[in-house]
Amino acid sequence: MTWVAWRQQRLQVLISLAIITALAAVMVYTGFDARSLDETAVEDKYGMYLGYLQLLLLALPVLLGAFAGGPLFAREIEQGAHVFSLTQSIGRTRWWATKIAVAGLPVVLGMTLLGLVNAWADPALSTLRGARLAIPSFEVQGVAIGAYTALAFTLGATAGLLVRNTLGAMVTAIVGYVPVLIAVGNGLRPHYAEPQGGVVDSTMLREKAWRVETSYVDGAGNPVDLRAVCGDDVNRCFEEGKVRVHALFHPDDRFWAFQAVEAGVFLALSAALLGLGAWVLHRRLRLA
Amino acid sequence: MIEFRIDRRSGVATYQQLVDQTKHALRLGLLRPGDQLPTAKQVVAATAINPNTVLKAYRELEREGLVEGKRGMGTFVSASLAQPDAGELREQLTDWVRRARADGLDREYVEALFKAELDAHY
Amino acid sequence: MTTYALDATALGMRYRRGWGLRDCEFQLPTGRISALIGPNGAGKSTLMRLATGLLRPTTGSIRVLGEEPGRHGTHRKLAFLAQDKPLYRGFTVAEMLRAGAVLNPSWDDEYAWRLVREADVPPQAKVGTLSGGQRTRVALAIALGRRPEVVLLDEPLADLDPLAREDVMRTLMAEVADSGMTVVLSSHVIADLDGVCDHLLLLAGGRVRLQGDVEDLLAQHRVLIGSRELVMPDGVVEARTTERQATVIARTGPVPGWEADEPSLEELAMAYLRSARAVAA
Numbered sequence: 001m002t003w004v005a006w007r008q009q010r011l012q013v014l015i016s017l018a019i020i021t022a023l024a025a026v027m028v029y030t031g032f033d034a035r036s037l038d039e040t041a042v043e044d045k046y047g048m049y050l051g052y053l054q055l056l057l058l059a060l061p062v063l064l065g066a067f068a069g070g071p072l073f074a075r076e077i078e079q080g081a082h083v084f085s086l087t088q089s090i091g092r093t094r095w096w097a098t099k100i101a102v103a104g105l106p107v108v109l110g111m112t113l114l115g116l117v118n119a120w121a122d123p124a125l126s127t128l129r130g131a132r133l134a135i136p137s138f139e140v141q142g143v144a145i146g147a148y149t150a151l152a153f154t155l156g157a158t159a160g161l162l163v164r165n166t167l168g169a170m171v172t173a174i175v176g177y178v179p180v181l182i183a184v185g186n187g188l189r190p191h192y193a194e195p196q197g198g199v200v201d202s203t204m205l206r207e208k209a210w211r212v213e214t215s216y217v218d219g220a221g222n223p224v225d226l227r228a229v230c231g232d233d234v235n236r237c238f239e240e241g242k243v244r245v246h247a248l249f250h251p252d253d254r255f256w257a258f259q260a261v262e263a264g265v266f267l268a269l270s271a272a273l274l275g276l277g278a279w280v281l282h283r284r285l286r287l288a
Numbered sequence: 289m290i291e292f293r294i295d296r297r298s299g300v301a302t303y304q305q306l307v308d309q310t311k312h313a314l315r316l317g318l319l320r321p322g323d324q325l326p327t328a329k330q331v332v333a334a335t336a337i338n339p340n341t342v343l344k345a346y347r348e349l350e351r352e353g354l355v356e357g358k359r360g361m362g363t364f365v366s367a368s369l370a371q372p373d374a375g376e377l378r379e380q381l382t383d384w385v386r387r388a389r390a391d392g393l394d395r396e397y398v399e400a401l402f403k404a405e406l407d408a409h410y
Numbered sequence: 411m412t413t414y415a416l417d418a419t420a421l422g423m424r425y426r427r428g429w430g431l432r433d434c435e436f437q438l439p440t441g442r443i444s445a446l447i448g449p450n451g452a453g454k455s456t457l458m459r460l461a462t463g464l465l466r467p468t469t470g471s472i473r474v475l476g477e478e479p480g481r482h483g484t485h486r487k488l489a490f491l492a493q494d495k496p497l498y499r500g501f502t503v504a505e506m507l508r509a510g511a512v513l514n515p516s517w518d519d520e521y522a523w524r525l526v527r528e529a530d531v532p533p534q535a536k537v538g539t540l541s542g543g544q545r546t547r548v549a550l551a552i553a554l555g556r557r558p559e560v561v562l563l564d565e566p567l568a569d570l571d572p573l574a575r576e577d578v579m580r581t582l583m584a585e586v587a588d589s590g591m592t593v594v595l596s597s598h599v600i601a602d603l604d605g606v607c608d609h610l611l612l613l614a615g616g617r618v619r620l621q622g623d624v625e626d627l628l629a630q631h632r633v634l635i636g637s638r639e640l641v642m643p644d645g646v647v648e649a650r651t652t653e654r655q656a657t658v659i660a661r662t663g664p665v666p667g668w669e670a671d672e673p674s675l676e677e678l679a680m681a682y683l684r685s686a687r688a689v690a691a
Contacts, residue, residue: 004509008498084496087462087484088513089556294605299674301625302605332583336576337605338443339587 001090005102009072013106016064020110023056024117031121039127050128057118057140061111062177065152068103070170074160096281100274104153112146126208132255133210135185142259147266152177154273161277184265192261195248213248221246289326290318294335302337306345314354314369325355325363413476415440415560415592416461420470423456430456431616434470438594438609440559443586445607445624446596447679449687452613454596455493458562462490475560486516489558493565495549499538503531503548510552522555525581543574550578554585563595567602579606600676612679614686624675631678634658634668643668648681648688 006013030049034042073096076082085095118141122132129137139145156173163169190212199217216226219241230237237243250258290313292306300308313319326334328342346363349355356366388398414437421434431453438444446454459465460472463479471478474485484490497506503526511517526533529547531540540548546566553561563582567575583606586593597603610627612620620627634643638656642649645661659681664670673681 001513003512004498007501007505007509079499080492080494080496081498082496083464083492084498085513086464087490087492088510089486089515090483090513091480092483296601296605327587329584329587332587333580336579336583338608339583340442340608341605342587 001094001098002102004085005098008076009068009099009103012068012071012103016068016107017110019060019064020107020114023060024114027053027114027117027121031124034121034124042125043128046125047128050125054129054136054140057114057145058136061145061148062152062174062181064107064111065149065177066156066170066173068107069153069156069158070160070173071166072099072103072157072160074164074166074169077160077164078166092281093278096278100154100157104150104157107153108146108150111149112143115140115142115145118142118145131208131210132252133189133250133258138189138255138258138262139181139185142256142263144259144262144266147263147270148177148181150270151180151266151273154270154277158273158277158280161280180269184262188265189258189262190250192258193250193254195250197246197248200245200247209249209251211247211249215246216243217246218243289324291326292331292335294337303341303345303348306331306342307348310345310349311354311369314365314367315371317368317370319365320370321365321368323365325365327362413440414438414473415442415444415475416594417473417476418457418470419472421457421460421467421472422469423453423460423465424468429616431460431613434613434616434618436611436618436621438592438611440475440592441590442609443593443595443607444609444611445600445603446594446611446613447600447603447683448596448598448613449683450598453616454613455564456616457613458490458492458564458594458596461562462488485560486514486556487559489553489556489561491546491549491553491561491563491566493568495545497537497545497549497552499536501537502534503537503540504533506537506548506552507533507555510555514556516557518555518557521557522551525551525554528581529577541574542569543571543577546570546574546578547581550581557589558591560592560594563593565596565598567597567599575602600679604675607675610675610679612682614683615690617686619682619686620679628672628675628678631659631661631673632664632668632670633673633677634660634662634665634670636668640667648685 030046034046037045073082076085082095086092122129122137122141126132132138132141139148152173155176156169159172159176160166160169163172195212199221200211200214216224216229218224218229223246224243226234226237226243229243290310292309294302294305296302298305310319310325319325325346328339328346331337331342332339346355346357350357350363354365354367354369355363357363385398393401416436416438418434418436421431422429423431434453434457446457448454456465457472460467461474461479462484466479474488477485479485498509501509507519507522507526510522511519526548529544529551531544531548535544537545537548550566553563566578566582570578582593585591595603595607608624610621610624611618631647635655635657638651638654640656642656642658643660643662643665647659647661649656649658651657658668659673659677
């Protein structure tokens with residue numbers, strides 16, 4: 001079955017891996033080049049590049065995932081060829097699992113490697129971006145990007161079994177994936193660890209910590225209502241030191257721990273979708 | 289070896305057609321004792337009929353003592369239906385038919401006459 | 411105990427729109443060529459898909475050579491050729507045969523290749539570019555390459571030109587003669603099956619209407635023609651009358667007063683199908 005699945009999916013797998021390899025090559029070149037330049041030169045040369053790269057890397061997991069997962073079962077069922085596959089001497093589970101592995105693993109692993117390459121290239125461009133833990137820097141490097149791809153892929157694959165329509169499955173993957181990514185980034189990620197609290201000073205900006213909440217305190221450190229203390233003249237209030245900015249933040253060195261948790265969350269969601277697919281395959285699905 | 293021809297529209301059972309055609313070939317001397325009948329596979333590969341039908345026809349021929357199945361070798365003709373030489377009789381018949389025509393008897397009448405004689409004697 | 415090729419008990423299959431098969435009891439013997447006859451929508455495809463395990467029955471059970479279809483694919487000794495001859499469109503013929511080989515432990519590569527060569531199908535042609543006849547020959551080669559004891563063919567001759575029909579049937583019958591395998595083939599064109607099948611299962615409206623050995627069934631029935639004044643015999647399947655004359659197909663022997671003939675397979679099947687439709691309406 002592995003050969004059959006490979007023969008069926010090879011075009012999609014090879015195209016995906018070619019895109020990933022090309023991007024990795026660009027990143028490696030950029031990483032070396034930017035390291036040889038001073039800060040201003042990097043800003044001039046790579047300001048636009050980083051913007052486009054982030055946009056591309058935000059879109060790539062869902063595009064490649066939907067491209068691999070959406071047609072995986074849907075197209076075979078659309079063409080009726082699953083009737084052939086499932087009337088040979090292999091069970092449904094093996095058919096399903098082999099196709100998932102052959103189509104899904106290469107893109108998920110490829111995207112993970114791409115995330116690691118980008119994490120290596122990133123420090124050279126760090127002056128061009130905000131906190132590494134914040135959207136969108138967090139999403140485009142490290143190991144989480146592979147897990148994002150896994151979610152988009154499993155969404156597409158499972159939707160394909162249910163809707164049996166290639167376009168429908170790909171749209172479902174995209175429409176299902178985007179809200180999850182936004183919700184996790186904004187709602188869940190700040191709580192992966194207890195944020196540190198402190199009065200904001202310039203060192204924090206240099207370290208590029210991820211600020212998740214901002215409040216105001218007086219000289220003794222008690223919370224205050226900015227408007228009640230300062231009235232309309234807020235700037236003078238700060239200059240006199242009557243009020244200071246207090247922030248809850250995650251320091252930059254939590255990056256890899258957060259990446260691990262985020263990847264875990266998305267892999268767990270992917271596993272749940274695979275479980276749903278397996279259940280549907282056995283209990284609910286009339287494949288004829 | 290003979291070749292069978294199946295007429296699906298004749299209303300005659302397929303196996304009966306095979307039996308009849310074999311006997312016909314035996315009568316005309318196209319098949320002689322010792323000749324092999326085509327195998328079931330050869331027959332169905334040519335006619336697209338059910339091989340069980342061929343086997344049934346051969347069993348019927350075997351039951352009538354006309355052929356003999358030899359295990360692993362095939363089915364062979366074991367008896368003859370060829371008639372004694374009818375050359376002289378046929379010449380006389382030809383003469384008779386010529387005379388009938390010369391006397392102005394029409395074809396249907398000759399056929400009816402012949403059939404009546406056949407029915408009377410066979 | 412006899413093991414049947416297919417053996418159904420209280421078999422039923424319910425779809426959202428209603429029952430596709432209901433309360434079906436039947437046995438198809440091994441070593442025979444069985445015809446599955448019925449109009450479109452009678453449940454022929456449903457029955458075959460239940461036997462392969464593609465569908466699971468709502469009620470009752472179906473056994474293939476004594477075993478219910480399990481989770482590990484279709485019964486190893488059963489091959490199925492679906493009506494639309496599903497194959498992987500982007501594969502070449504040679505790749506399709508390789509797929510057959512890797513998906514089936516009992517694969518006979520030499521044999522499958524021989525069938526493809528006999529069909530004159532170019533091995534490097536893409537499946538999507540084959541004609542209907544070639545596609546059927548390739549699908550048949552792969553089905554037979556599994557060396558099945560039972561082969562289910564769903565409308566194998568539909569969409570084929572007369573020459574291709576003849577070729578397919580000759581190939582199939584030759585393989586039956588060689589291997590003694592059991593064949594079940596469905597068709598809504600009864601003339602296609604006459605002279606080929608020796609066992610019959612007639613379905614209409616999702617139910618079994620008639621089953622048995624073809625010769626026995628023909629011998630048990632009569633086409634009776636007589637005056638409409640005559641008393642109807644027992645076992646009437648269908649009766650048609652004009653002003654004076656009645657034509658009756660009945661499960662009976664000779665009946666005094668009627669002119670009796672053995673029906674042809676087509677006459678018999680059509681009588682049962684028409685009577686099933688009349689009951690439904």
